[in-house]
Amino acid sequence: MTAPAPRPSRKILGRLSLPERNFVANALRTETVGGVLLLVAAVTALIWANTAGGSYESVRGFHLGPSSLGLDLSIQHWAADGLLAVFFFVAGIELKRELVAGDLRDPKAAALPVIAALCGMAAPALVYVLTNAFGGGSMAGWAVPTATDIAFALAVLAVIGTSLPSALRAFLLTLAVVDDLFAILIIAVFFTSDLNFPALGGAVLGLAVFWLLLRKRVRGWYIYVPLALAIWGLMYNSGIHATIAGVAMGLMLRCHKEDESEQHSPGEHIEHLVRPLSAGLAVPLFALFSAGVSVAGGALGDVFTQPETLGVVLGLVVGKAVGIFGGTWLAARFTKAELNDDLAWPDVFAVASLAGIGFTVSLLIGELAFTEDPVLTDEIKAAVLMGSLIAAVLSGILLKVRNAKYRKLWEDEERDEDLSGVPDIYELEDPEYHRRMAAIYEKKAAEHRRLAEVSGGEREDGNGPA
Incomplete structure (x- = not known):
C-alpha cells in the first residue's frame, strides 16, 4: 500500500497576497511620514x-x-487623553x-504574530520585575517597556535607508x-481610577x-x-482612560466589503481619512x-543606576528582542512551520530588536504608572528615550548587515517590466499573464525575424532588400 504523500510544511513570513501587500504598503507609507x-x-x-x-513646563501645564x-x-493632558484617542481610534x-480581512482572520496564520506579540510583552515585563525585585525598586512601571511604536520604528528604517521585504514589514x-x-487592555484594567458609574x-x-x-x-x-466627542468626554469623566473610547469606536466600524461594487469598506475609508x-x-x-525631559547633570546616565x-x-x-524572537521560534517549532526560504533567523531577531522602540504608548503608560511622582515620571521618560535609542541603533546595525539581501528581495517584489501596475512576481502565478507575455514575445520574435530577413537581403546584393 502506497504511503500518503507528506503534507507540505507551512511557510512563515512568506510573500503576502497582492491586496494585503498593497494595503501594508499604503499604511506603512503614512506611518513612515x-x-x-x-x-x-x-x-x-x-x-x-x-x-x-521654564517655558516648556509653563506651556504644557497651561489649563x-x-x-x-x-x-x-x-x-499635556489634552495631548495624552484627547489626541491619543485619535491614535487609538x-x-x-x-x-x-x-x-476580519487581514492575517488575524485565519487562526493558523494569526498564531505566529499573536504568540510573538504576547512573548514580546511578557518578556520585557518580566525583565522589569526581576530588575526591580533584586534592586528594591517600584513594581508600578512593569508595563512601561511592553509597547512597540510602529511609527518610530518605521522612521528609523527610513533614516537608515534599509529596504525590508513586505513580509517583514x-x-x-x-x-x-x-x-x-x-x-x-493593560491601560483599561490596571490604570483605571475610581469609577464614576453615571458617566x-x-x-x-x-x-x-x-x-x-x-x-x-x-x-x-x-x-x-x-x-x-460626547462619548470621549463621558469616558474621561468615568475614570477609565479616555483613549478606550477611541478604540471602542474603531472596533465598531465595518472593515469588510459586502459586495464587489464596494471599492473600500467604511472602516478602510475612514482609516484612510483619519490616519x-x-x-x-x-x-x-x-x-x-x-x-521633554531634563538631561542636565547626567540625567540620561542616571537611568542605568536606578532599578x-x-x-x-x-x-x-x-526583553523585546528576546521575547519576540523566542515567541516566533517557538511558534515555528511547535507548529512545524518553516521560515521563508529568502529569510534567515537573524532577520527575525533584527526585526524583534526594532520592536524595542517603545515610544508613544510607553511614555503614556509611564505617566499613568507614576502619576504621583513627577520626578520619577520624568526619569522613566528619559529611560524610554534611552532604551528606544539603543534599540534603534542595535536594530539599525543588524538590518544594515543584511541590507543588500533585503534590497534584492524588495526589487524583485516591485519589478513591473510589462508596466501593468501589478508586480511581475505576482503575475507569474497568473495563467492569463503567461498567455499575454507569450503573445508579446511571439510578436517580438516575429519582428526580429523580419529584420533579419531584411538585413540578410541587403547583404546578398548590396543594393537593398530583394
Missing part, C-alpha cells in the same frame, strides 16, 4: 525643555477647557481589519497591532447609539463627530508635550 514627524517632535521637545528656561464638564485639563480600525505592523490591543453609563449608551447608527447606515460626519491626522498631528503633538529606569531600558532592549 508620521514617524519622521514624531522624531522631529521628540527632538524639539528635548531641546525646548533644556534650553528655554484650558470647560471645568463644568470636568474637562479643565492641561495641554485608528488602532481599533487596524485591529478590526486584521480580524507586515510582520512588524501586525505585531504592533496586537501589541496595541494588549496595551489598551460610564452615559459613555456606554453613547457607544450603543454609535453602533446603532452604523448598523442603520446613517451617514454624515456632523452626526458622528459630536457623538464621538494622516493621527500620524501627522496627534502623535507628534503628544510627543512634543511628553518627551525602575534600568528595568525600562533592559525591558525595551533585551
Whole structure:
C-alpha cells in the first residue's frame, strides 16, 4: 500500500497576497511620514525643555477647557487623553481589519504574530520585575517597556535607508497591532481610577447609539463627530482612560466589503481619512508635550543606576528582542512551520530588536504608572528615550548587515517590466499573464525575424532588400 504523500510544511513570513501587500504598503507609507514627524517632535521637545528656561513646563501645564464638564485639563493632558484617542481610534480600525480581512482572520496564520506579540510583552515585563525585585525598586512601571511604536520604528528604517521585504514589514505592523490591543487592555484594567458609574453609563449608551447608527447606515460626519466627542468626554469623566473610547469606536466600524461594487469598506475609508491626522498631528503633538525631559547633570546616565529606569531600558532592549524572537521560534517549532526560504533567523531577531522602540504608548503608560511622582515620571521618560535609542541603533546595525539581501528581495517584489501596475512576481502565478507575455514575445520574435530577413537581403546584393 502506497504511503500518503507528506503534507507540505507551512511557510512563515512568506510573500503576502497582492491586496494585503498593497494595503501594508499604503499604511506603512503614512506611518513612515508620521514617524519622521514624531522624531522631529521628540527632538524639539528635548531641546525646548533644556534650553528655554521654564517655558516648556509653563506651556504644557497651561489649563484650558470647560471645568463644568470636568474637562479643565492641561495641554499635556489634552495631548495624552484627547489626541491619543485619535491614535487609538485608528488602532481599533487596524485591529478590526486584521480580524476580519487581514492575517488575524485565519487562526493558523494569526498564531505566529499573536504568540510573538504576547512573548514580546511578557518578556520585557518580566525583565522589569526581576530588575526591580533584586534592586528594591517600584513594581508600578512593569508595563512601561511592553509597547512597540510602529511609527518610530518605521522612521528609523527610513533614516537608515534599509529596504525590508513586505513580509517583514507586515510582520512588524501586525505585531504592533496586537501589541496595541494588549496595551489598551493593560491601560483599561490596571490604570483605571475610581469609577464614576453615571458617566460610564452615559459613555456606554453613547457607544450603543454609535453602533446603532452604523448598523442603520446613517451617514454624515456632523452626526458622528459630536457623538464621538460626547462619548470621549463621558469616558474621561468615568475614570477609565479616555483613549478606550477611541478604540471602542474603531472596533465598531465595518472593515469588510459586502459586495464587489464596494471599492473600500467604511472602516478602510475612514482609516484612510483619519490616519494622516493621527500620524501627522496627534502623535507628534503628544510627543512634543511628553518627551521633554531634563538631561542636565547626567540625567540620561542616571537611568542605568536606578532599578525602575534600568528595568525600562533592559525591558525595551533585551526583553523585546528576546521575547519576540523566542515567541516566533517557538511558534515555528511547535507548529512545524518553516521560515521563508529568502529569510534567515537573524532577520527575525533584527526585526524583534526594532520592536524595542517603545515610544508613544510607553511614555503614556509611564505617566499613568507614576502619576504621583513627577520626578520619577520624568526619569522613566528619559529611560524610554534611552532604551528606544539603543534599540534603534542595535536594530539599525543588524538590518544594515543584511541590507543588500533585503534590497534584492524588495526589487524583485516591485519589478513591473510589462508596466501593468501589478508586480511581475505576482503575475507569474497568473495563467492569463503567461498567455499575454507569450503573445508579446511571439510578436517580438516575429519582428526580429523580419529584420533579419531584411538585413540578410541587403547583404546578398548590396543594393537593398530583394
